[in-house]
Amino acid sequence: MKAVELVEEKIETKKQMFLTGGQAVLEAFLEEGVDTIFGYPGGAIMPIYDALYDYNDRLKHILVRHEQGAIHAAQGFARVSGKTGVVFATSGPGATNLVTGLADAMIDSTPVVCITGQVFAHLLGTDAFQEIDVINITTPVTKWNFQVTDATEIPAVLAKAFYIAGSGRPGPVLIDITKNAQLQQFEYERYEKCNHIRSYRPKPIIRKKYIEAAAALINNATRPFVIFGQGVILGNAEKEFKAFIEKAGIPAAWTIMGMSAIPTNHPLGVGMLGMHGNYGPNVLTNECDVLIAVGMRFDDRVTGRLDKYAKQAKIIHLDIDPSEIDKNVKTNVPVWGDCKETLPMLTALVEQKNHTDWHQKFKDYQLKEDEKCIGPELNPTTDELTMGEVIKLLNELTNGEAVIVTDVGQHQMVACRYAKYNNSKSNITSGGLGTMGFALPTAIGAKFGAPSKTIIAIAGDGGIQMTIQELGTIMQFDVEIKILILNNQFLGMVRQWQQLFHEKRYSFVGITSPNFVQVAKGYYIEGQKVSEREKLKDALQTMLQHKGSYLLEVMVGKENNVFPMVPQGKGVSEIVLSKEEI
């Protein structure tokens, strides 16, 4: 009797469940813990949007004003939260509008899953309305992409998409779903998360012999120097990283992508690397005896001329991506693996040291930089405001607790040079691609990823105009972000190069702006404009204390330059402190 009952119960629970492809996409999102989608509808993705209508209670959808805004928002969401950002866009122009964001996410290793609608499968290749070969267009700018033409594939493909986007070295994934597959009803079994693909190795095996070799090099070094990138943040290895440098007593400098992994005032932090980085870290790269690179990829903006880069040093490179080892800089000891695992192994083997004399060298260079660059930038004696003094006041008012999202240009370099951070994932910037227009939409997404944080978007008068329509998104969804425009009436970074390297032939770098405060008002966003030093602090205070979004436009010196600078084609130790030295 009992046995029969049991069988009946089993049959009961194995009730069939039918879903459309569109619903299956949303079920996958719920299973993956997605709660926010950034997107824009259109013909080829309508069945998914139709399904979304019934998931409104569980999934928040933010309607942006341009698909580039959607993917940047998803990047911002991912960068502050460590979770995967999610995007919807329609076929054709919707999909092509994603390309810049995909490229940005690819080069800066940001986990994003984009779903694009596609024309019916039977129309593929017929130049149907809004048909574009999105898979081939996005192949170079995605970690993985896939076209779904049958709804039954959706659960497994999305599981793979989330696994690939978020594991190993993260990156963007695009799934293109034909309209018939979105509409198709199929028997839904259940969602199974993916955690293994036989052809995909997210993490290389850690080899102990390399860890031992690295430790031996470090223990014998007298002038060891650590340089670190976003790998520390992506690997959630901030604590492990700190423990390592603190035990070994090694000065550490960050790339702009690694910035905020340790607090900017950490005693072992010696500043920023690269073209507009700090003086000491650049010069001393060419004086250290062991260079330990952690989760960074030796971008040319960091290394300057490669044949003049750290030639005297033994190089240890810790990276999760084997293809980064030896790509730009020849490594002596490759430490493959997730630095969350390799750093503690290394820490266990290194000796406690403090390298006092070596640290002093960084301090000496710091003094020179203070005198020539930092002092005049932060405490100017001129009438004109500098970008640096704005950032300095912002530091005072936020105490290093805000998340700063920058656009691209001089203000980006100044913000990265001078902003203070206490917490990881606080500096969000377009490092690899240098995408103007990044700040505003990315800041919107960042607010959804870190709702309790103050999010400040800092942009130039040029970049803000590239994605300014996202003020509409702020208006519609009551997003609270602070928009700080540093207006120098020029495409400043290009102007600086024209001044320094093209005999001041200012070719199309003067840019006029609308009345930004009025534009913001048009979107029901409060704002003001300041150009006097006496009013700056109050204005910043007002911006930060305002309930809701706020736009502050600060007029700064028109022809100020960012220094120090490693001129293009020069080695890192040829860094100059002023234009007279070029």
Add this chain to the structure above:
Amino acid sequence: MQKQEFTITVYTENQIGLLVRIAIIFSRRKINIDSLNTSPSEIDSVHRFTIVINETEDVVRKLCRQIEKQVEVLKTYYNNNDEIVWQELALYKVPTDIIAEEVKVERLLSQHGAKAVVIRKDYTVFEVAGHREETDNLIKVLEPYGLIEFVRSARIAIIKNSEGFHKKLKEFEYREPGEVATENEFLNQNEEVFSM
């Protein structure tokens, strides 16, 4: 480092679009692919790409790492010409009457190991398998006799000291791979990588 001919062997999943993913790794760096062949491998579900390029070993090593990074690529090897056995197949179409008339042509063809595949009244198709120089030579030989059409296949190659992919594939299928599955031979070959 000198440029030389390298043969890259890539074991992959059978996936639409993967050819583009692999091809753009070369085109993006403005590197010409001399020959490319895709085929099944010794394992049912696994595809094999054979790619020939003329580059320095340093460049080839980096390219291989970029290829291996692709999600659907299982493994990538590169070898110089001493480490492989390789062949290309060439087909030649010549007027049948000339071969029939000229005994010399007949002799030349057999000297070059050519085998008739099709013989019609108007033309005959010969095949030759061999290295580039060998198949090239026969073109020169046949040209005076009215070579109508010529085509040559991509290179296919067998790695001399390979144990095949069966054992490796098993490793890949484990969630926790052994060193065998993740090793990058081309990295290990490079003695300079690890020095103190």
